[in-house]
Amino acid sequence: MKVDYIIVGLGLAGLAFAEELLANNKTFLVFEDASQTSSLVAGGVYNPVILKRFTPVWNAKEQLATALPFYENLEKKIGQKFDKKFVIKKAFKSIEDQNNWFSAFDKPKVAYFLDDRLDKNNYEGVFGDFNFGNVKEAGRIDTLKLVKAYRTYLQENNLIRFEKFNHKNIIFEKEMIQYENLQTNRIVFCEGFGVKENPYFKHLPLDEVKGELLTIYAPEINIDFILKSTLFLIPLGNHHYKVGATFNHKDKTSKPSVEGKEELVEKLKKVITAPYKIINQTAGIRPAVKDRRPLIGVHPKYSQLSVLNGLGTRGVMIAPTVAKNLYNHLENGAILDIETDIKRFDK
Ligand SMILES: Cc1cc2nc3c(=O)[nH]c(=O)nc-3n(C[C@H](O)[C@H](O)[C@H](O)COP(=O)(O)OP(=O)(O)OC[C@H]3O[C@@H](n4cnc5c(N)ncnc54)[C@H](O)[C@@H]3O)c2cc1C
16 A cells, blocks of 8 residues: 555644645555643643743744634634633732733733733632733643544544554655655654654653643533633533643653642642542653754654644644645755754754
8 A cells, every 4th residue: 555644643633644645645644652641631721922921922823814714724624612712711810910910911922812811710619819910812722522522533534543553564665655654755753752762763752741620510600711820720511610730840651640730639639629539540742842842843864754733722723734844844944943843852
């Protein structure tokens, strides 16, 4: 069997690249071995403002302009709803915090996403002594539903194999690559933190940032916005909420931990006053980079091998843009932004 591309990994990165290939009538096969969970457990929030410092997310406006139609098209194609628009309400910790919010209106790139009216805390069961500020153009992609549905879609079209891609079995031939019974022009590795086992790209400076989330049932809370306080509280409907997330730089496993749960329960005491029951706990490793920019590009020696990784804490917003950029680089010779090109780490 001969295909234009092999994609290794079907999280948000692999999905976005597969869509690019389908849009351009390229043939491909995906390998997915369920070794990583980041895209399955993600909160799925897209938020154009960094709410710790009230600064804009890098290229937020441009990323949203690509991402929102991307998810809308997927909803039409798959026939399911993945995107839900939400206002994000930032619960201020102090008057100083509130003042910093208003200072951010001097920066046009942030001000664009902020509403200048503050909200009083009229919400049952939620802390908010210093009022709330509203972030516009935000929302949530149900990434678990999306990734599962997309894998099914690929399976129905014989475009995915649920097995480990074994890097040792790559054979470089003159123009092509032979991989087991497949011939291909290119391989794009979208392995998330799994790239640490990839002999061609494991040198890339990817940090593990494990994250854990709880799903809670809080019958006395009824909010229809995403609350950003000490944690994010994300409404799932029927008084269920996702709560998170933790940031752990030491633990490399994707297993939910007692420590993660305790940290979330402790922080939640400062977010809600109402009783709740824990329904579920999930964990995954964010593929993060110190300079907070994605890792895309071509292997310096083996030009048939590329990588699409480093989506960090914001895979929902970034994946569609960087998948497009990588495709245009590979097929049309477009130059990659050096901020995202893996070449920035060449010695
Ligand atoms: C707790 C938590 C909360 C988060 N919240 C948000 C949020 O609210 N908003 C947001 O935008 N982002 C969020 N993120 C980050 C987001 O999840 C990531 O940016 C994104 O999912 C990374 O996608 P990826 O496809 O690069 O990696 P992954 O999702 O890790 O996908 C890689 C895939 O490759 C597969 N794979 C790896 N190696 C192989 C191999 N050799 N053979 C076959 N398959 C292989 C893995 O099984 C996996 O499915 C969160 C992450 C975590 C952990």
